[in-house]
Amino acid sequence: MDQDMLAPLAGHVLSIKCAVGDTVEEDAEVVVIEALKMETPVFAPCDGTVKEIRVKEGDHVEEDDVLLVLGT
Amino acid sequence: MRRYFEKMDDLGRELRAGEIKRTDDNVAALKEVEKEVDAAVERVKTTGFSTEKINERGQMTVWQRIEYLVEPGTWCPLHTLYNPLDNPEDTTNVIDGIGKIGGKWAVVIGFDNKVFAGAWMPGQPDNILRVTHVSRRLNLPLVWLVNCSGAKLPDQEKFYANRRGAGTPFYRHAELEQLGIPILAGIYGTNPAGGGYQGISPTILFAHKNCNIAVGGAGIVSGMAPKGHFDVETAKGLIDKAKEFKDEPPGTVKTHYDETGFFRYVFDEETEVLDALKEYMSEMPAYHPRFFRVAEPKPPRYPVDDLYRVVPLEPKRVYDFEQVLARLVDDSEHTEFRPGYGPEVYTGLCKIDGFLVGVIGNRQGYLGKGYPEYADYPGIGGKLYRQGLIKMNEFVTLCGRDRLPIVWIQDTSGIDVGEAAEKAELLGLGQGLIYSIQQTDVPMLCLVLRKASAAAHYLMGGPPANRHNAFTLGTAASEVYVMHGETAAVATYVRRLIKEDAAGRPLEPVVEQMNELAQQYHDHSRPVYCARYGMLDEVVKMSELRNYLVAFAGAVYQNPTSICPQNHMVLPRLIKG
Numbered sequence: 001m002d003q004d005m006l007a008p009l010a011g012h013v014l015s016i017k018c019a020v021g022d023t024v025e026e027d028a029e030v031v032v033i034e035a036l037k038m039e040t041p042v043f044a045p046c047d048g049t050v051k052e053i054r055v056k057e058g059d060h061v062e063e064d065d066v067l068l069v070l071g072t
Numbered sequence: 073m074r075r076y077f078e079k080m081d082d083l084g085r086e087l088r089a090g091e092i093k094r095t096d097d098n099v100a101a102l103k104e105v106e107k108e109v110d111a112a113v114e115r116v117k118t119t120g121f122s123t124e125k126i127n128e129r130g131q132m133t134v135w136q137r138i139e140y141l142v143e144p145g146t147w148c149p150l151h152t153l154y155n156p157l158d159n160p161e162d163t164t165n166v167i168d169g170i171g172k173i174g175g176k177w178a179v180v181i182g183f184d185n186k187v188f189a190g191a192w193m194p195g196q197p198d199n200i201l202r203v204t205h206v207s208r209r210l211n212l213p214l215v216w217l218v219n220c221s222g223a224k225l226p227d228q229e230k231f232y233a234n235r236r237g238a239g240t241p242f243y244r245h246a247e248l249e250q251l252g253i254p255i256l257a258g259i260y261g262t263n264p265a266g267g268g269y270q271g272i273s274p275t276i277l278f279a280h281k282n283c284n285i286a287v288g289g290a291g292i293v294s295g296m297a298p299k300g301h302f303d304v305e306t307a308k309g310l311i312d313k314a315k316e317f318k319d320e321p322p323g324t325v326k327t328h329y330d331e332t333g334f335f336r337y338v339f340d341e342e343t344e345v346l347d348a349l350k351e352y353m354s355e356m357p358a359y360h361p362r363f364f365r366v367a368e369p370k371p372p373r374y375p376v377d378d379l380y381r382v383v384p385l386e387p388k389r390v391y392d393f394e395q396v397l398a399r400l401v402d403d404s405e406h407t408e409f410r411p412g413y414g415p416e417v418y419t420g421l422c423k424i425d426g427f428l429v430g431v432i433g434n435r436q437g438y439l440g441k442g443y444p445e446y447a448d449y450p451g452i453g454g455k456l457y458r459q460g461l462i463k464m465n466e467f468v469t470l471c472g473r474d475r476l477p478i479v480w481i482q483d484t485s486g487i488d489v490g491e492a493a494e495k496a497e498l499l500g501l502g503q504g505l506i507y508s509i510q511q512t513d514v515p516m517l518c519l520v521l522r523k524a525s526a527a528a529h530y531l532m533g534g535p536p537a538n539r540h541n542a543f544t545l546g547t548a549a550s551e552v553y554v555m556h557g558e559t560a561a562v563a564t565y566v567r568r569l570i571k572e573d574a575a576g577r578p579l580e581p582v583v584e585q586m587n588e589l590a591q592q593y594h595d596h597s598r599p600v601y602c603a604r605y606g607m608l609d610e611v612v613k614m615s616e617l618r619n620y621l622v623a624f625a626g627a628v629y630q631n632p633t634s635i636c637p638q639n640h641m642v643l644p645r646l647i648k649g
Contacts, residue, residue, distance in 0.1 A: 026089070
């Protein structure tokens with residue numbers, strides 16, 4: 001089952017802390033979005049494997065854009 | 073009113089395994105800053121003569137006196153690092169805090185007799201004024217441990233005179249007494265001149281047998297004959313005169329116990345003085361806690377040590393404010409005031425040690441689509457917007473109506489700015505909040521959890537803008553500044569950059585200055601710096617924050633000057649609807 005991880009707010013992708021194929025645990029920090037001078041981390045909602053990363057560092061994202069796809 | 077307070081809404085949740093795993097670095101970083109604070113505190117504790125040296129003289133140190141006097145586990149020190157005029161001894165030479173004595177909360181202050189025999193020193197008057205303010209604001213007895221050799225004479229111009237000088241505490245003592253707040257003084261050692269007035273100005277004087285209090289000391293009595301200059305002949309005369317001077321210093325117990333009766337009691341042992349203070353404190357007027365408690369005291373359901381994982385040291389990192397509050401208040405319960413309105417600010421009722429308090433804090437992170445409602449840009453927690461300001465104005469005013477003390481938990485980067493913000497009346501609403509606080513006569517505590525910045529620091533219970541703030545605490549994550557250093561560097565140098573660029577000159581020198589300014593802001597906003605210069609009254613370990621809240625709530629409800637019956641309160645009913 002695949003799960004899309006969405007951007008919680010509009011901003012710039014400050015860092016991506018995983019690569020395709022990585023296994024991540026629930027609550028691991030996988031992406032950080034910078035907006036309004038603050039850093040908002042995005043955490044894995046469950047254990048899984050990173051199947052696809054759809055953004056790169058520096059990208060502007062809108063709220064609810066898909067950041068990556070997690071296979072669970 | 074049991075249905076309102078015995079079981080309130082649950083707050084927070086346990087940390088998940090992943091959260092614990094990814095926050096190990098934050099725990100280490102916060103504890104590293106706390107180590108720096110500990111090291112600064114240790115310098116204050118060990119300044120001057122050693123404990124052994126003082127004990128060899130048959131005296132206890134001020135630290136030993138406080139330890140003997142105050143009930144274990146209740147001491148909440150304040151102003152430990154305060155040294156605003158940079159004394160090389162790292163202290164203003166008074167040690168103070170809140171603690172329980174004889175079962176009652178009191179404000180305690182004592183001269184550090186290891187340093188110049190407890191002399192007046194630069195910065196000390198302001199320290200004492202802060203302490204007398206705590207006593208007045210919380211309506212708590214003030215207990216002095218007087219042991220003051222008078223002014224440190226080479227530095228007298230820095231503290232003797234002036235509007236907030238070394239004489240000011242004396243009228244503050246009179247002011248406290250006129251408000252019905254007693255001042256008890258245990259008196260030790262030689263207390264001439266300023267020390268004499270420190271001794272006489274309290275309400276009841278408990279003397280150690282070897283102490284004295286006097287208008288002037290033996291040195292002044294034997295040598296005060298100005299001739300315009302000194303020479304060797306005069307110096308030799310002074311030596312002879314001093315050697316001949318055999319009298320006891322003026323104002324010993326023979327005079328002030330046997331003759332004037334200024335000393336109510338005299339004791340042979342230092343500890344007997346402290347025992348007598350304990351006995352008097354046990355008789356101080358105070359309500360039994362059950363009079364005001366709304367529920368049985370309970371610890372938070374989640375460990376306070378979780379705060380090391382919940383609060384990121386990195387100021388740009390967002391976190392969940394409710395997770396913080398859940399680790400500070402009884403049973404991790406609350407009743408929120410106007411949830412959903414003004415989402416950048418939390419307002420609600422919580423219990424601390426069974427006592428009801430109002431809590432106001434900055435939420436962090438994205439505030440959701442369409443907020444603030446007056447602008448086309450997104451809102452983020454830490455900032456203040458129109459609804460949050462209106463909500464705080466309402467909540468503060470209602471807390472005043474119900475006589476509820478307020479705990480402010482600040483982590484704010486400021487008020488929203490720009491033309492939309494002006495049209496939304498934020499300037500007026502901000503000052504309106506200061507007006508609301510000013511007419512809300514209840515004790516307040518401000519905790520600078522992380523950022524205190526811009527006017528938001530003033531109007532969220534910060535000490536520069538209100539007289540109801542009893543004290544302001546900081547943490548290892550605290551930083552206090554008018555704006556972030558990089559923002560300040562841009563504001564200061566951007567026009568210069570434009571000019572230099574237009575003239576074809578290199579930008580590196582200006583950039584260097586910008587970096588220097590940003591670094592200066594960083595250095596001057598660290599917790600130890602802020603405590604040294606009085607922006608914070610104490611830097612408290614995350615694990616000890618709850619102790620201070622318990623002391624604050626207990627102190628506030630010990631003997632309040634104005635009360636609201638629980639069955640007459642409006643705020644809980646407004647929330648319930």
